[in-house]
Amino acid sequence: MKKIFQWLDERFELDALVKFMGKKYVPIHSHSVWYYFGGVSLFLFIIQVITGILLLLYYKGGEDLAFESIQFIMSKVSFGWLIRSIHSWSANLFVLSAMIHMFSVVFERAYRKPRELTWLSGMLMFFLILGFGFSGYLLPWNELAFFATKVGTDIVGVIPMIGKPIMMLLRGGEEVTGATLTRFYGIHVAILPGMFTILLGLHLLFVQRQGMSEPIEFTNTPEHERETMPFFPNFFLRDLLLWLIVLNVLAILAVFFPWELGVKADPFASAPAGIQPEWYFMFMFQTLKMIPSHVLFIDGELLGIGLFGLAGLVWTLIPFWDRKTARGEHNRFINYIAFFAICYIILLTTIGWLS
Amino acid sequence: MVILSRADDQCVTCHNSIEDKPSLLFKNDIHQQNGISCADCHGGDRKSEDADQAMNKKIGYKGIPKGNDITKTCSECHNNQAKMKRFGSSIKTNQLEFFATSVHSGGSIDGGEWIAQCITCHGAHGVSSVKSMQSPVHPANVVKTCTKCHSDPSYMKKYNPSLPVDQLSKYHTSIHGSLNKKGNIDAAECASCHGSHNIYRPADTRSTVNAVNLPSTCAKCHSDVQKMKKYNIPTDQYKKFAKSVHGKALLEKHDLGAPACNDCHGNHGAIPPGVESISNVCGTCHALNADLFASSPHKKAFDQRKYPECETCHGNHEIVATTDALLGVGVGSVCSKCHKSNENQKGFVAAQFMRGLIDSLELSEKNAKGLIEEAQQKGMEVGEAKFKLRDVRQSRLESRTMVHAFNPEKFKDVVNKGLEAAQFVKSEGQSALDEYQFRRFGLGVASFIITLLAVSLFLYIRRIER
Numbered sequence: 001m002k003k004i005f006q007w008l009d010e011r012f013e014l015d016a017l018v019k020f021m022g023k024k025y026v027p028i029h030s031h032s033v034w035y036y037f038g039g040v041s042l043f044l045f046i047i048q049v050i051t052g053i054l055l056l057l058y059y060k061g062g063e064d065l066a067f068e069s070i071q072f073i074m075s076k077v078s079f080g081w082l083i084r085s086i087h088s089w090s091a092n093l094f095v096l097s098a099m100i101h102m103f104s105v106v107f108e109r110a111y112r113k114p115r116e117l118t119w120l121s122g123m124l125m126f127f128l129i130l131g132f133g134f135s136g137y138l139l140p141w142n143e144l145a146f147f148a149t150k151v152g153t154d155i156v157g158v159i160p161m162i163g164k165p166i167m168m169l170l171r172g173g174e175e176v177t178g179a180t181l182t183r184f185y186g187i188h189v190a191i192l193p194g195m196f197t198i199l200l201g202l203h204l205l206f207v208q209r210q211g212m213s214e215p216i217e218f219t220n221t222p223e224h225e226r227e228t229m230p231f232f233p234n235f236f237l238r239d240l241l242l243w244l245i246v247l248n249v250l251a252i253l254a255v256f257f258p259w260e261l262g263v264k265a266d267p268f269a270s271a272p273a274g275i276q277p278e279w280y281f282m283f284m285f286q287t288l289k290m291i292p293s294h295v296l297f298i299d300g301e302l303l304g305i306g307l308f309g310l311a312g313l314v315w316t317l318i319p320f321w322d323r324k325t326a327r328g329e330h331n332r333f334i335n336y337i338a339f340f341a342i343c344y345i346i347l348l349t350t351i352g353w354l355s
Numbered sequence: 356m357v358i359l360s361r362a363d364d365q366c367v368t369c370h371n372s373i374e375d376k377p378s379l380l381f382k383n384d385i386h387q388q389n390g391i392s393c394a395d396c397h398g399g400d401r402k403s404e405d406a407d408q409a410m411n412k413k414i415g416y417k418g419i420p421k422g423n424d425i426t427k428t429c430s431e432c433h434n435n436q437a438k439m440k441r442f443g444s445s446i447k448t449n450q451l452e453f454f455a456t457s458v459h460s461g462g463s464i465d466g467g468e469w470i471a472q473c474i475t476c477h478g479a480h481g482v483s484s485v486k487s488m489q490s491p492v493h494p495a496n497v498v499k500t501c502t503k504c505h506s507d508p509s510y511m512k513k514y515n516p517s518l519p520v521d522q523l524s525k526y527h528t529s530i531h532g533s534l535n536k537k538g539n540i541d542a543a544e545c546a547s548c549h550g551s552h553n554i555y556r557p558a559d560t561r562s563t564v565n566a567v568n569l570p571s572t573c574a575k576c577h578s579d580v581q582k583m584k585k586y587n588i589p590t591d592q593y594k595k596f597a598k599s600v601h602g603k604a605l606l607e608k609h610d611l612g613a614p615a616c617n618d619c620h621g622n623h624g625a626i627p628p629g630v631e632s633i634s635n636v637c638g639t640c641h642a643l644n645a646d647l648f649a650s651s652p653h654k655k656a657f658d659q660r661k662y663p664e665c666e667t668c669h670g671n672h673e674i675v676a677t678t679d680a681l682l683g684v685g686v687g688s689v690c691s692k693c694h695k696s697n698e699n700q701k702g703f704v705a706a707q708f709m710r711g712l713i714d715s716l717e718l719s720e721k722n723a724k725g726l727i728e729e730a731q732q733k734g735m736e737v738g739e740a741k742f743k744l745r746d747v748r749q750s751r752l753e754s755r756t757m758v759h760a761f762n763p764e765k766f767k768d769v770v771n772k773g774l775e776a777a778q779f780v781k782s783e784g785q786s787a788l789d790e791y792q793f794r795r796f797g798l799g800v801a802s803f804i805i806t807l808l809a810v811s812l813f814l815y816i817r818r819i820e821r
Contacts, residue, residue, distance in 0.1 A: 071738050234816065257734070261736060
C-alpha cells in the first residue's frame with residue numbers, strides 16, 4: 001500500500017494534499033449533526049449518477065418505447081428492478097436531504113459572510129434538483145407522470161408574457177407529446193447534470209477553501225474552549241458510516257417498496273382521478289388549488305405563482321438582506337421565517353395528500 | 356267565434372251556389388257539422404251577402420292560408436283547450452307542440468315552411484274524425500296516406516335520399532299488412548308504431564321506433580291479452596325479452612348493438628322467423644357461430660327432426676347469458692337433452708370431452724391469474740404476463756364459438772392454444788414469485804454485509820478517537 005502511495009506521490013505530489021486534509025478540522029458543537037446532510041446529499045447524487053448511467057444502457061426515449069423499455073428494465077434486465085427502484089427512491093431522498101441541508105444552513109446562519117456564494121451555489125443546485133425531479137418524473141411515460149407534467153407545464157403557461165413561450169419550449173409544442181418526452185430526456189440526462197456538476201464543483205471548492213461554517217455562538221466561544229475533530233479521517237469515516245446506513249435504507253426501500261410503473265400514458269384518454277405531483281411540489285400545487293380563481297382583479301393562479309416566485313427570490317437572497325446576522329448578531333426573524341416555511345410545507349403537503 | 360246556422364252563413368250559401376269543390380267537400384266536414392264556418396279559417400264577413408264586402412281584406416279576410424299559416428290556422432282552435440271544450444271535443448290539444456318537434460316539421464326544400472301541414476294528412480275541406488272510415492288517417496286509410504309521400508322516390512329524394520321507399524310493398528308481405536289490407540284495424544299500421552304527430556327519426560331517442568323504445572312499442576299490442584286472444588299469440592314475449600341477455604343489454608344498458616324485436620322479425624315486413632331461417636336470423640350478428648353450425652353434424656340432424664336450430668339450445672325471447680354449464684352431460688347441460696349414455700352415445704362422449712377441456716382451461720386461467728395477481732400485489736413487474744393472460748381469455752371465448760362446430764378435435768385445438776398461454780403465464784407468475792423471494796434473501800445478505808462494514812467502521816472510529 002505504501003509503495004503504491006509513494007508511486008503516486010512521486011507523480012502527483014499527494015503528500016501536500018494529505019497534509020492539507022490533515023489540517024482541516026470540523027467544529028464540534030451541539031448542532032454538528034447537521035453537517036452530515038451535505039455529505040448525504042452528495043452521496044445520493046453519486047448514487048443518482050451511477051444508477052442513472054446504468055438505466056441509460058436500456059432506457060429508450062420516445063413515446064412508443066419509453067414505457068416498454070422501463071417495463072423491460074423492471075422485468076427482464078438482471079437487477080434492473082433494483083437499479084430503477086434505487087434511482088427513484090434516492091431521487092426522493094436526495095430532495096429531502098438537500099431540503100434538510102438547506103434549512104439547517106439557514107438555522108445555523110451558515111450563509112453569512114463569507115459564505116454567500118456557497119449558499120447561492122447551493123440554492124441554485126436545489127432548484128436544479130427540483131428540475132431533475134420534474135423532468136425525470138415524465139421519463140417512464142406513464143399515465144400519472146403524463147398528466148402531472150401536463151398540469152405542471154400548464155401552470156408555467158399562466159405567467160404573463162413569458163409563460164406561454166416557456167411552456168411551448170418545454171413541451172415542444174402546444175401539448176405534452178413525444179416531443180416533450182424527448183426534451184425532458186435531454187434536459188434530465190445532459191443539460192441538468194452538466195450544470196449541476198459545475199455548481200457542485202464550485203460548492204465543494206468553496207467549502208474546502210473556507211472550511212465548515214461555525215455557529216455564531218461557537219465563534220464567540222474562547223478559542224481554547226472550542227472543540228474540533230480532524231476532517232480526515234474522523235469526520236470522513238463518520239460520513240462513510242452514514243453513507244453505508246443510507247445505502248442499506250435504499251436497498252430496503254427498493255426491495256420492500258419497488259417503484260411502481262403504473263399504466264402507459266394515453267394522450268387521448270381523460271385524466272384519471274387523483275393526479276398529484278411529486279411530494280416536494282405538493283405544497284405549491286395545493287396552494288394553487290386553494291387560492292380562489294380571482295383575488296381582487298388578479299388571476300388566482302398567477303397570484304400564487306407570483307408569490308412563490310417572490311418567496312423563492314427572497315429566500316435565495318437571504319445573505320444579502322440579513323444584515324444583522326452579517327454583523328455577527330443573532331437574528332430571530334430568520335428563525336421565524338424558516339420555521340414558518342417548514343410548517344407551511346408540512347401542512348399544505350399533508351392537506352394535499354389527504355384531499 | 357260565432358256559431359251560425361248553415362242557412363245564415365253567406366259563405367256557404369254563395370259558394371254552394373257556384374258549386375266549387377271546397378264548398379261541396381265542406382258539406383261533410385266535421386268542422387261544418389260543428390258549426391264552424393269558412394270565415395273561421397279564411398277570415399272575412401260571413402253575414403255579408405256582398406262578395407266584395409264579405410271577402411274584404413280590411414275586415415280580416417285572409418284568403419287561402421299558405422305554408423305554415425295553414426297549421427297555425429288549425430292550431431288556433433286545436434291548440435286551445437278552452438275552445439275545444441266548447442265543442443265538447445276530447446281531442447288532445449298538444450298536437451302542435453309534438454308536431455313542431457317532429458321530423459315533419461323540418462324545413463321543406465324551399466326552406467320556408469314545414470314539410471307537412473295538418474291538411475297534408477287530414478285533408479282540408481272534407482276533414483273527418485279519425486274514427487271515421489272517411490278520414491285519411493283512419494287505421495284503414497293511414498297506410499295509403501303516409502305512402503303518398505313515402506312511396507314516391509322522387510319526392511323522398513328531396514328530403515331523405517337514404518330512406519327506402521319500399522315500406523308499403525314490404526308491409527303488404529307482413530302479417531300486419533295483410534290483415535290491414537283486409538280492413539282489420541287491430542293490425543299495426545304506420546301510426547301504430549311511428550306515432551302520429553310525434554314522429555321522429557328512428558335514431559332519435561324520443562322516437563317510438565328507436566331501438567330502445569321499440570320493444571315496448573310492439574308490446575303495446577303484443578302484450579295485450581285481450582287483443583291477442585283472437586290471434587292465438589302468446590303475450591309474454593316482452594316479459595321474456597326483458598329478462599334475456601339481449602333485453603338487458605338493450606333496455607338496461609341501452610346497448611344499440613343488441614337486437615330489438617325488428618332485428619329478428621323484420622320491421623315493415625314483420626313475420627315470425629321460420630324454423631329453417633332461425634340460424635340465418637341469429638347469424639346476422641352471430642355470424643361465426645352460424646357458419647360453424649351450418650357445417651356441423653347437428654345441421655342435418657336438426658333439419659331432419661325440424662328442430663329450430665339456435666332456438667333448440669338457447670331459447671328465443673328469453674335467451675339468457677350462456678355459460679359453460681350448457682355444455683356437457685351434467686345437470687343444466689343442453690346436450691344431455693338428446694345425448695344419453697345409452698342413447699346417441701357418440702354425442703354424449705363428445706360433449707363430456709369438450710366440457711372437460713373447457714373446465715381445465717378455466718381452471719388454468721384461474722390459477723395463472725391468481726399467480727399473476729399475487730406477484731403484482733408483491734410489487735413485481737408482470738405486465739407482459741398480464742398481457743398474455745388476455746390470450747387465455749381469448750381462447751376461452753373462441754372455444755365458446757368453436758363449440759358450435761360440435762367437433763371435438765377442432766375444439767381441442769382452440770383450447771390447447773389457451774392452455775399453452777396459461778402455462779406461459781403460470782411460469783412467468785411463478786418466476787416472479789421466486790424472484791420476490793430471491794430479492795428478500797439478497798437484501799438479507801446485502802444488509803448483513805453492509806451492517807458488518809458499518810459496525811467495523813464504527814469500532815474503528817471509536818478506536819482512533821480513544
